[in-house]
Each structure stands twice: as C-alpha cells, then as structure tokens.
Amino acid sequence: MRITGTGHASMRIDTAAGSILCDPWVNPAYFASWFPFPDNSLLDWETLGDVDYLYVSHLHRDHFDAAHLRNFVSKKATVLLPEYPTSQLEDELRDLGFTSFVRTKSDEVHELDGGLRVMIQALISPTDGPIGDSSLWVEHDGIRVLNQNDARPSDLSRFAELGHVHAHMLQFSGAIWYPMVYELPDSAKRAFGKQKRDRQFDRTWRYIDDLKADHVFPIAGPPCFLDDELWQFNDIFGDEGNIFPDQSVFLREYAKVGGTNGVVLLPGSVSELTRESIVTTHPVPVDEFFADKVAHLEEMRERKRPVIEAEKASWRHPEIDVLKELKARIEPLLEESIYLAKGVGGPVRFDLESYDGDAIESIVVDFPGKQVRPYADEKVRYRFRTQRALIEHLIFIDEGDWVNSLFLSCRFSAARIGQYNEFVYAFFKCLSEERLQYAEGWYDEHERSVEAEDTQLGGWTVQRRCPHLKADLSRFGMVDGNVLTCQLHGWKFDLPSGRCLTSVGHKIRAERAAE
Numbered sequence: 001m002r003i004t005g006t007g008h009a010s011m012r013i014d015t016a017a018g019s020i021l022c023d024p025w026v027n028p029a030y031f032a033s034w035f036p037f038p039d040n041s042l043l044d045w046e047t048l049g050d051v052d053y054l055y056v057s058h059l060h061r062d063h064f065d066a067a068h069l070r071n072f073v074s075k076k077a078t079v080l081l082p083e084y085p086t087s088q089l090e091d092e093l094r095d096l097g098f099t100s101f102v103r104t105k106s107d108e109v110h111e112l113d114g115g116l117r118v119m120i121q122a123l124i125s126p127t128d129g130p131i132g133d134s135s136l137w138v139e140h141d142g143i144r145v146l147n148q149n150d151a152r153p154s155d156l157s158r159f160a161e162l163g164h165v166h167a168h169m170l171q172f173s174g175a176i177w178y179p180m181v182y183e184l185p186d187s188a189k190r191a192f193g194k195q196k197r198d199r200q201f202d203r204t205w206r207y208i209d210d211l212k213a214d215h216v217f218p219i220a221g222p223p224c225f226l227d228d229e230l231w232q233f234n235d236i237f238g239d240e241g242n243i244f245p246d247q248s249v250f251l252r253e254y255a256k257v258g259g260t261n262g263v264v265l266l267p268g269s270v271s272e273l274t275r276e277s278i279v280t281t282h283p284v285p286v287d288e289f290f291a292d293k294v295a296h297l298e299e300m301r302e303r304k305r306p307v308i309e310a311e312k313a314s315w316r317h318p319e320i321d322v323l324k325e326l327k328a329r330i331e332p333l334l335e336e337s338i339y340l341a342k343g344v345g346g347p348v349r350f351d352l353e354s355y356d357g358d359a360i361e362s363i364v365v366d367f368p369g370k371q372v373r374p375y376a377d378e379k380v381r382y383r384f385r386t387q388r389a390l391i392e393h394l395i396f397i398d399e400g401d402w403v404n405s406l407f408l409s410c411r412f413s414a415a416r417i418g419q420y421n422e423f424v425y426a427f428f429k430c431l432s433e434e435r436l437q438y439a440e441g442w443y444d445e446h447e448r449s450v451e452a453e454d455t456q457l458g459g460w461t462v463q464r465r466c467p468h469l470k471a472d473l474s475r476f477g478m479v480d481g482n483v484l485t486c487q488l489h490g491w492k493f494d495l496p497s498g499r500c501l502t503s504v505g506h507k508i509r510a511e512r513a514a515e
C-alpha cells in the first residue's frame with residue numbers, strides 16, 4: 001500500500017485494487033484565514049486527482065474544498081460517503097459533478113472491487129464538525145490503515161476489533177479560535193493556550209495508545225495564517241501557549257512519551273507500507289524543511305497576498321441591511337428552538353465594525369426573548385466583535401453555518417460572562433431549518449437517553465456515560481477530591497451538586513458510594 005502526503009488532512013492511498021483521495025484542500029478557507037501548511041498548491045493535482053475513489057470526511061472547508069474538487073478531481077471517482085443525518089455533503093458533491101456514490105453505513109465494513117475493504121465511522125452530534133465528522137478505515141491485502149482525521153470518537157475499539165492496524169493518521173494540533181480571540185490579558189491567554197496545547201497532545205497520545213498501530217502519522221493541521229492581520233497565530237514565536245504546533249513539535253513531544261514510530265508526510269512524501277515495514281521518501285529532508293519554516297511561510301505569504309486581497313475585496317455588500325436580514329433569518333429559528341435557546345440562556349451581542357473600523361453597529365440575538373434587535377445596554381452572555389463586511393458576506397452567500405465560516409476564520413474577538421457555552425456555537429452552525437431541527441432532535445434524544453448505568457470512581461457512584469458526548473467515564477473519568485474530569489474533552493463536574501463546571505447544563509448524576 002502506498003500513502004502519498006498531499007497536505008493537511010489530505011492523502012492519497014494507492015492499492016492494487018484502487019486509489020482513494022482523501023480530503024484534498026488547497027484553496028484558502030474561512031475568509032482566507034487558513035492555508036494548508038506546508039504549501040501543497042504546487043503538487044501535480046491533475047495526476048493526484050485521477051483516482052478511483054474520493055473520501056471527503058466532512059464539510060469543514062479545510063476538508064471540503066469545492067473549487068479544488070470541481071477542477072482537479074476526476075468525476076469518474078466514486079465517492080465513499082459517510083452516513084450523515086443530513087444530505088448536505090452528498091448534495092454539494094453532486095453539485096460539483098460527482099455522480100457515483102457508495103453510501104456507507106457507519107461502523108460497517110464495505111467490500112469494494114478487488115478485495116478493497118473500507119469502513120467509515122460517522123460521528124453525528126451537533127458538536128462534531130459541521131454536524132458530522134468521520135474516520136476512514138481501509139484494508140487491502142492484509143494491510144490496514146485508519147485515517148482518523150480530526151474526528152474524536154469516544155474510543156477506537158470498533159477499528160481495533162477489525163485487526164491490527166499498520167498505519168494510524170490523526171490530528172494532534174489545534175483547529176479552533178480558543179483562546180486567541182478572547183479579550184483577555186496576554187498572560188491568561190498564554191496559560192489557557194498552554195493548557196489547551198497540552199490537552200491536545202494528551203488526547204493524541206491516548207488515541208495512539210488505544211490503537212497501537214505500527215506507524216503514526218500526524219495530520220490534519222496545523223494550518224498557516226498568511227494574512228498580516230493573523231500572522232501572529234503561526235507557531236513561530238516560541239510561544240508555549242500557541243495551539244498550532246507543527247509536525248516537528250509533534251515528533252519532539254511524542255518522543256518524550258516514548259513514541260518512536262511517528263512518520264511525517266510533507267506534501268509529495270510517499271510511504272510504501274507493508275505488513276512488516278515502511279519506507280518513506282520526501283521531496284526535501286523533513287528536518288531541513290522545519291528548520292526553514294519561517295522562510296517557507298514568508299515566501300508563501302508574498303505569493304498568496306493577491307489571493308487574500310481578492311477575497312477581501314469580495315466581502316463588502318453595503319446594500320445589505322444587516323439587522324433586517326438577521327431578523328428575517330434568525331427569528332424564525334429562535335422561535336423553533338427549545339434546547340439550543342434554553343442552553344444559551346441569554347442575549348448574544350455582535351459588535352460590527354464599519355469598513356474603516358470606526359463606527360460600531362451593535363446587534364443582539366436575544367435567545368430568551370426570541371428576537372434579533374439593537375443592543376439595549378444590557379448584560380450579555382457572549383459578545384463578539386467583528387467586521388460588518390464579514391456578516392454582510394455571510395448574509396450574501398446565505399451561509400447556514402457560521403462556525404464553518406466566521407468563527408473558524410478567527411477574524412473576530414470575543415468576551416463572555418461565565419463558562420464556555422457549547423449551545424452558542426451549536427446554534428450558529430444551525431442557521432437553517434434542517435440543521436436546527438436535527439440539532440434540537442439530537443439534544444432531545446440525548447437528554448432522555450443518558451443511560452441509567454453507573455460506574456464507581458474514587459469513592460463515588462456516577463453515571464457511566466459523560467453528559468457531554470457520552471464518553472465512558474470508567475475509562476475517561478478521573479476524580480480529584482470532589483471534582484470529576486472527563487479526559488476526552490476535559491470537562492469538569494462538581495460531584496456533590498452534579499453541576500458541570502465547564503458548560504451550562506450537562507448535570508451529572510453522582511452520589512457517594514456506600515462504604
């Protein structure tokens with residue numbers, strides 16, 4: 001089996017029974033904020049895109065690059081489709097010209113021609129990707145690989161039970177706006193960033209340890225930020241609170257926990273994988289490449305400047321009345337929302353900067369009042385500050401997912417009162433009837449189904465499944481005093497009261513175990 005690195009989360013897998021191109025991403029994503037790092041735009045995409053199968057793990061724009069799929073991927077390719085609750089991924093791929101689909105069933109092995117076997121595990125909670133993220137398992141001729149991508153299943157047992165995995169590709173770096181965009185003192189931001197960076201690595205080690213593959217490939221990040229306004233997010237300033245460590249840092253950190261089987265793929269690197277061995281060749285030596293990282297980024301920044309400028313020029317739509325349009329789009333959704341609106345529980349304010357950055361228009365999405373209206377000098381749960389042009393553009397393109405556009409762009413700042421509130425982001429990724437209904441239904445079912453089963457932890461009897469995303473607390477739970485931490489995403493719970501200390505709602509059932 002041959003694995004060719006094609007940048008970020010993308011790879012091409014070649015077997016004697018066919019080739020699979022995964023998540024090709026080349027064009028900038030999220031308001032021209034994210035670019036693939038290292039640069040993959042100079043690869044021979046005509047050849048790479050001439051494949052038998054295409055796998056797009058999910059709709060995040062650093063995995064689903066519509067322009068690239070349209071121009072460079074053979075429309076003869078059969079799409080291996082994750083089993084998602086909405087048809088949006090299939091619809092968008094059909095719009096791009098793909099006609100052949102294998103609609104996989106989550107967690108079921110599918111036999112393709114020539115003895116190629118694949119399994120896609122689809123994660124479908126409102127907090128997984130843009131409502132849906134997935135991992136691809138491939139087997140041919142006794143060689144097994146898991147492209148876990150940036151999916152976060154509660155464990156990897158379904159893959160492990162299919163037999164020893166030879167290569168495991170997974171995310172290790174950050175892919176979020178926290179904590180950089182928060183209006184906090186630099187020291188606090190650094191401390192939160194460091195915690196986050198450590199947690200990302202811990203989670204990666206846990207997954208690696210779960211699967212015990214022969215070879216581990218760090219993929220799916222970090223992106224690079226080439227706009228001068230975002231340049232500080234690149235991990236080139238020796239800041240231990242930067243959440244975007246690169247593959248060379250991964251190797252260093254992995255070595256500290258005893259990891260010796262890491263394989264870094266640069267765009268154009270090729271790994272020949274057998275059951276017994278792996279031989280990888282690179283277009284340039286990996287060490288040298290990362291030693292020259294700053295020069296690589298600076299060169300890319302100059303080369304991509306016109307692309308960023310062209311994108312920026314397309315955002316302004318001064319004819320749009322933002323308040324009126326947001327009212328028309330969001331109020332009907334607020335009206336329908338039970339769980340998300342209750343979960344947010346307060347007003348969320350958007351401060352929109354005019355084109356010259358001087359004037360501010362302040363709009364509130366009032367979740368309890370089910371209204372979009374001008375800000376009325378009130379306390380709000382969250383406040384976001386961004387350019388009016390970005391919101392104009394979201395309205396102009398009728399964007400139904402502001403996480404997959406505005407928030408991931410990091411082109412905003414934020415402040416909040418109280419804890420992180422997942423419902424705020426869940427709501428703003430569900431700005432369409434279909435998505436909102438799905439999320440509401442999911443929370444409804446989830447509330448009812450948090451299982452009655454218990455487990456014993458540190459002198460406490462607690463519900464076995466984490467109230468967040470159902471991780472098994474007998475594996476992921478850690479009790480320190482009266483606080484339980486679920487190590488999957490780091491959420492904390494006060495056991496005597498059951499209160500979640502990380503997010504509103506999400507109460508846990510717990511009582512002291514009988515002596």
Ligand code: FES
Nearest residue numbers: 466468469486489
């Ligand atoms: S499942 Fe996310 S913190 Fe437990």
